[in-house]
Amino acid sequence: MDVRMPGMDGLTTAGRLLRAAGAPKVVMLTTFDLDEYVHEALRLGAVGFLLKDTPPRELITAVRTVATGNAMLSPAVLKRLIGSFVHKAPSRAEAARERLAALTAREDDVIRALARGLSNAEIGRELKLSEPTVKAHVSRLLAKLGLAYRVQAAILVHDADLS
Known part of the structure; x- marks a missing residue:
């Protein structure tokens, strides 16, 4: 199926076909x-994305490959897809730092102290805060980060290489 077709574009048509029972x-x-066409086609469920300059023998191979249940991408498309995945996938440390970026400066101070294993009282003494204030900061930063426990926060700080 071509991406651009008269009447209804190929991506819309593919999406409708692939939602049907017994879809081809x-x-x-x-x-x-x-890239946006490739991503959308694959997201919709297409099992192949080839360019019209693909030699006829490779088209036949692609049809046979897809018929056996495998996927087939044009080599140029595959190379770009892999490259974009490798370059866009953040490392664990980068992902953790991105999550921690949502914290205020004070919450950042609190979570770093928490990651060192300090109790609320110890954090309060170190940061010159009352224990109830520290407890409020801990509750707020856990909620902000979508975490349930202090240990998860400590692991996140460790993953970000900030401990």
């Missing part, structure tokens, strides 16, 4: 080598 396997065959 869909391979996109197009001159439009754009």
Whole structure:
């Protein structure tokens, strides 16, 4: 199926076909080598994305490959897809730092002390805060980060390489 077709574009058509019971396997065959088309086609359930300059023998191989239950991507598309995945996937430390960026400066001080294993009383003494204030900061930062326990916060700080 081509990405651009008269009447209804290929992505919309593929999406409708692939939602139907007993849906056929869909391979996109197009001159439009754009990442957003590739991503959308794969998200919709297409099992292949080939370019129209694919040699005829490779088209036949692609159809056979898809018929056996495997996927087939044009080599140029596959190379870009892998490259974008590798370059966009944040490391564990980067992902943890991104989550921690939502904290205020004071919450950051509290979570770092918490990650060192300090109690609320010890954090309060170190940061010159009352224990109820520390407890409020801990509760707020746990909620903000979607965490249930102090140990999860400590692990997040450790993952971010900030401990």
